[in-house]
Amino acid sequence: MAHSLESLFMFVEAAALGSFSAAARKLNKQQSTVSEAIANLEIDLGVTLFDRRTRRPTLTKHGKAMLIQAQQVLDASDRLSRSAHRLADGLEPTLTLVLSDTYQSNRFESVLTEFEQRYPELELECMIAEHSDVVALVQEGRAQLGLVGAQADYPPDVGFEPISERSEIGLYVSKNHPLAAVAHVTTEMLRDIRELRLNTYLDDIVERRRGLCWSSSSYLLLLEMTELGFGWAELPRWLAHRFAADNLLELKVRGWPKTLQVDAVWSRRHGLGQAGGWLLDTLLAP
Known part of the structure; x- marks a missing residue:
C-alpha cells in the first residue's frame, strides 16, 4: 500500500x-x-x-x-x-536567515565564522522579526530559515525543531521609574501602569490586553522606551544586560524571569539548499 x-x-x-x-x-x-x-x-x-x-x-x-x-x-x-x-552538487546563491531577538547564543559567532569559511561566495541576508512574522516570512519563502521563540503551533508546511540554547525573558523598568522604588512588585500593580508590549505585523497582540499600552514590533525599540521611563516591558534578559545594564532595573515579580524555548523553522514546500541545510543542522546540534 x-x-x-x-x-x-x-x-x-x-x-x-x-x-x-x-x-x-x-x-x-x-x-x-x-x-x-x-x-x-x-x-x-x-x-x-x-x-x-x-x-x-x-x-x-x-x-x-x-x-x-x-x-x-x-x-x-x-x-x-x-x-x-547536502549530498547533491550545487549551492543556493543566497540564504536569508530571519532571527528573533529572543535568540542569543555564545556560539552563534563561531557558527557564522565556519559558515563563511565553508560558503565564501554565498550571499547571506539576516533579518529581525518576532513571533508569527518569522513564521510568515519563512512560509512565504522570503526567508529560508528562521529562529523564533517557540510558538504554540505551526502551519503544516512549516518544519520546526527546538535548538539547544534557551532564552530568558525578564520584566524591566527604568531605574528612574516609580516602580523601581517598590520593594515588592505584584502583577496587580503592573496592570495599572503602562505596558510597553511587543506587537507584530500579523498578530494583534495589543488588543488582547486592556489598559494603557504602547507597542512596537522591535524589542530594541521597546528597550529604548523602557530606558526613557515610559513604562515596564518584557525584554530578553541578554538584550537588557548587553545594551542597557546601567539604565534598567529588572523587577522581581513572582514567576519571573521566564525561560523560553527557541525553535528553528523552515518551509517544507520551499525546502533548504545545501548551505541552509548545513546551517540548520549546526544550529540544532547540542
Missing part, C-alpha cells in the same frame, strides 16, 4: 485549515483535486478521515490518529530531502 506525500500533505493541510476549499486555495489546486486525493487516501488506508456530514469536514477519531502518523511521515520525508540536498 503506497501513499503519495502529496495526498498526505493535502490531508494535513485540510485538517489544519478546517476545510478542503481552504487547503485547495493555499496549495493553489482545485477543491475537487484535494477532495479526491483525500478520498483516495481514505480508501488506501481503509478508514474514514473526515466526517463530511457537518458543514465543515471534521476529523474522525481515526482521522485524528492518522493525522499524527501523517505528520511523522512528512517530517521523515523532510529530513530525507535535507540530507539529499
Whole structure:
C-alpha cells in the first residue's frame, strides 16, 4: 500500500485549515483535486478521515490518529530531502536567515565564522522579526530559515525543531521609574501602569490586553522606551544586560524571569539548499 506525500500533505493541510476549499486555495489546486486525493487516501488506508456530514469536514477519531502518523511521515520525508540536498552538487546563491531577538547564543559567532569559511561566495541576508512574522516570512519563502521563540503551533508546511540554547525573558523598568522604588512588585500593580508590549505585523497582540499600552514590533525599540521611563516591558534578559545594564532595573515579580524555548523553522514546500541545510543542522546540534 503506497501513499503519495502529496495526498498526505493535502490531508494535513485540510485538517489544519478546517476545510478542503481552504487547503485547495493555499496549495493553489482545485477543491475537487484535494477532495479526491483525500478520498483516495481514505480508501488506501481503509478508514474514514473526515466526517463530511457537518458543514465543515471534521476529523474522525481515526482521522485524528492518522493525522499524527501523517505528520511523522512528512517530517521523515523532510529530513530525507535535507540530507539529499547536502549530498547533491550545487549551492543556493543566497540564504536569508530571519532571527528573533529572543535568540542569543555564545556560539552563534563561531557558527557564522565556519559558515563563511565553508560558503565564501554565498550571499547571506539576516533579518529581525518576532513571533508569527518569522513564521510568515519563512512560509512565504522570503526567508529560508528562521529562529523564533517557540510558538504554540505551526502551519503544516512549516518544519520546526527546538535548538539547544534557551532564552530568558525578564520584566524591566527604568531605574528612574516609580516602580523601581517598590520593594515588592505584584502583577496587580503592573496592570495599572503602562505596558510597553511587543506587537507584530500579523498578530494583534495589543488588543488582547486592556489598559494603557504602547507597542512596537522591535524589542530594541521597546528597550529604548523602557530606558526613557515610559513604562515596564518584557525584554530578553541578554538584550537588557548587553545594551542597557546601567539604565534598567529588572523587577522581581513572582514567576519571573521566564525561560523560553527557541525553535528553528523552515518551509517544507520551499525546502533548504545545501548551505541552509548545513546551517540548520549546526544550529540544532547540542
